[in-house]
Amino acid sequence: MKITTELVDYISELSRLSLPEEEKAAMTAQLEQIVGYMDVLNRLDTAGVEPMSHVFPLKNVLREDEVVPSQDRTELLAGAPAPDPEAFLVPKAVE
Amino acid sequence: MNELLDLTALELGAAIKKGDVSIPEATVLALNAAQCAPHNAFITFTAEGAIKRAEELQKGLKDARSPLYGVPMGIKDNICTRGIKTSCASKILGDFEPPYEATASARLTEAGAVSIGKTNMDEFAMGSTTETSFYGPVKNPWDLSRVPGGSSGGSAAAVAARCCWYAIGSDTGGSIRQPASYCGVTGVKPTYGTVSRYGLIAYASSLDQIGPLARDAADCAAILDVLQGRDHRDGTSLDGQYGHLLEGLTGDVRGLKIGIPTDCFGDGLNAEVRRAVLAVADVLKSRGTEVVELSFPVMEYVVPTYYIIAAAEASSNLSRFDGVKYGWRAEGYDGLTDLYNKTRTEGFGMEVKRRILLGTFVLSSGYYDAYYRKALQVKAVIKEAFDRAFESCDLLLPPVAPTTAPKLGESLSDPLQMYLSDVYTVSVNLAGLPGLSMPCGFDSHGLPIGAQLIGPHFGEGRLLNAAHAFQLDTDWHRRRPGGPLSQPAADSSPSGGAKAEGGITA
Numbered sequence: 396m397k398i399t400t401e402l403v404d405y406i407s408e409l410s411r412l413s414l415p416e417e418e419k420a421a422m423t424a425q426l427e428q429i430v431g432y433m434d435v436l437n438r439l440d441t442a443g444v445e446p447m448s449h450v451f452p453l454k455n456v457l458r459e460d461e462v463v464p465s466q467d468r469t470e471l472l473a474g475a476p477a478p479d480p481e482a483f484l485v486p487k488a489v490e
Numbered sequence: 491m492n493e494l495l496d497l498t499a500l501e502l503g504a505a506i507k508k509g510d511v512s513i514p515e516a517t518v519l520a521l522n523a524a525q526c527a528p529h530n531a532f533i534t535f536t537a538e539g540a541i542k543r544a545e546e547l548q549k550g551l552k553d554a555r556s557p558l559y560g561v562p563m564g565i566k567d568n569i570c571t572r573g574i575k576t577s578c579a580s581k582i583l584g585d586f587e588p589p590y591e592a593t594a595s596a597r598l599t600e601a602g603a604v605s606i607g608k609t610n611m612d613e614f615a616m617g618s619t620t621e622t623s624f625y626g627p628v629k630n631p632w633d634l635s636r637v638p639g640g641s642s643g644g645s646a647a648a649v650a651a652r653c654c655w656y657a658i659g660s661d662t663g664g665s666i667r668q669p670a671s672y673c674g675v676t677g678v679k680p681t682y683g684t685v686s687r688y689g690l691i692a693y694a695s696s697l698d699q700i701g702p703l704a705r706d707a708a709d710c711a712a713i714l715d716v717l718q719g720r721d722h723r724d725g726t727s728l729d730g731q732y733g734h735l736l737e738g739l740t741g742d743v744r745g746l747k748i749g750i751p752t753d754c755f756g757d758g759l760n761a762e763v764r765r766a767v768l769a770v771a772d773v774l775k776s777r778g779t780e781v782v783e784l785s786f787p788v789m790e791y792v793v794p795t796y797y798i799i800a801a802a803e804a805s806s807n808l809s810r811f812d813g814v815k816y817g818w819r820a821e822g823y824d825g826l827t828d829l830y831n832k833t834r835t836e837g838f839g840m841e842v843k844r845r846i847l848l849g850t851f852v853l854s855s856g857y858y859d860a861y862y863r864k865a866l867q868v869k870a871v872i873k874e875a876f877d878r879a880f881e882s883c884d885l886l887l888p889p890v891a892p893t894t895a896p897k898l899g900e901s902l903s904d905p906l907q908m909y910l911s912d913v914y915t916v917s918v919n920l921a922g923l924p925g926l927s928m929p930c931g932f933d934s935h936g937l938p939i940g941a942q943l944i945g946p947h948f949g950e951g952r953l954l955n956a957a958h959a960f961q962l963d964t965d966w967h968r969r970r971p972g973g974p975l976s977q978p979a980a981d982s983s984p985s986g987g988a989k990a991e992g993g994i995t996a
Contacts, residue, residue: 407847409854422843476813486823
């Protein structure tokens with residue numbers, strides 16, 4: 396299938412990526428080549444085949460609910476790029 | 491080179507136990523070798539911590555239980571180590587120090603492992619050459635102008651170059667087996683769900699599995715005995731009979747049926763690789779296995795199926811890297827969305843962006859059914875093909891990769907070509923099976939060739955015993971970079987002829 400610049404713009408926006416123009420051109424061509432190759436799957440008739448998410452029939456692994464200490468907040472926040480003892484700091488998102 | 495560095499992990503463990511060598515001595519030896527090596531196999535060295543730990547372990551030696559107690563090793567940099575930089579070889583994680591330890595490395599620590607550092611890899615384990623690392627490519631110890639394979643290229647190179655006695659890596663589509671093959675070491679991708687993924691930074695969660703890279707099958711068995719086990723912190727973790735792999739290595743493979751999937755030996759396979767892999771069957775036959783040919787008629791579908799599923803899961807998993815919670819944040823953004831965009835655009839490399847976009851595409855409205863759902867259906871067909879194959883044999887013997895290690899810089903310009911080189915390894919991950927890669931010869935450039943063994947679910951014991959039997963009769967796994975390649979084997983086992991046949995280096 397044809398991968399257009401518009402489609403690359405659309406999936407870039409969904410992916411929170413903004414490719415510079417020169418990267419975008421190369422990416423569009425490569426994605427078209429890769430997706431074109433993936434169309435080989437259409438040669439296989441899979442009508443009636445159930446899509447398989449997991450190879451083992453694992454369902455709803457349950458355990459008793461018990462109280463355990465959570466990670467230390469200061470320690471978790473220490474890895475953030477904008478350090479604050481109580482929260483992740485981001486630019487204002489709501490007016 | 492100090493001859494201690496050439497021991498297997500189990501041999502070193504035994505020498506430590508006996509008191510022939512101290513743990514600090516072995517640790518300093520490994521650190522010196524690794525820090526002087528030209529391969530760029532490590533991103534972070536933990537020299538100070540390693541020496542301190544070695545001294546503590548030495549004091550507790552008489553209580554040692556694991557045969558790997560005190561043996562220095564390396565950990566792939568996508569496995570979280572508490573308080574030690576874990577980068578996934580990506581700019582976006584910056585100098586991230588995890589506040590917790592992955593189960594896999596915690597289990598090894600418990601068994602007395604000494605980590606000398608974190609090994610280099612393809613960024614977020616996406617790549618087949620270890621050239622996509624933000625920290626620069628890894629070089630193959632057998633030929634510095636060639637790639638070590640990927641994505642666990644640092645782990646494979648470190649073991650091959652005798653910088654440590656073993657390393658752990660992760661395998662999503664061949665990332666342990668293929669670099670093991672290119673670097674002439676033994677590596678195992680375990681049955682999905684048998685090694686906890688807790689603390690493994692996710693690439694494609696339904697396919698990712700941690701496993702060992704080591705000198706031989708016995709070392710891999712000992713490492714897996716430590717790594718495998720149920721972990722309630724990984725929801726896909728399975729119950730099983732773990733911990734008896736090493737004691738199961740008898741070398742007795744009489745009656746075992748080895749299946750040669752003829753569809754894996756057709757066009758596109760290098761002739762020298764083909765010859766060396768088929769010679770493995772002859773060695774195993776001489777030890778009493780039966781060899782049967784069988785068809786595996788889904789080969790053309792495995793690469794597209796894998797890349798659709800892996801990219802889809804990657805696009806979801808990597809949405810957590812947004813410049814807010816950990817790692818690196820871009821500068822000069824205008825508002826929250828721009829912060830996300832700039833951080834991700836500047837923080838991820840091209841291959842990672844390619845897979846995120848591809849994954850977003852196959853999951854997006856209008857294309858989901860044609861690509862993602864279709865791939866999940868073909869996955870079921872591939873699993874069924876394996877089920878059928880294991881009705882007529884106990885183990886499969888395909889190649890690991892179509893060629894030996896390519897030159898640095900050859901693969902990056904053509905991503906599709908790089909994806910296609912994963913053709914013999916990805917199906918194992920799709921079906922959740924155990925797979926092993928072991929050295930089986932050298933090509934005319936003196937580069938290692940690997941053979942793959944694939945078993946049914948929980949077939950690790952069978953896999954490792956077959957590899958062990960092969961390694962009892964051959965010495966490909968004992969060769970090291972810089973050493974003689976075509977020396978005659980020391981023993982005169984019944985498979986001497988097969989050895990000569992495998993020795994195609996001439």
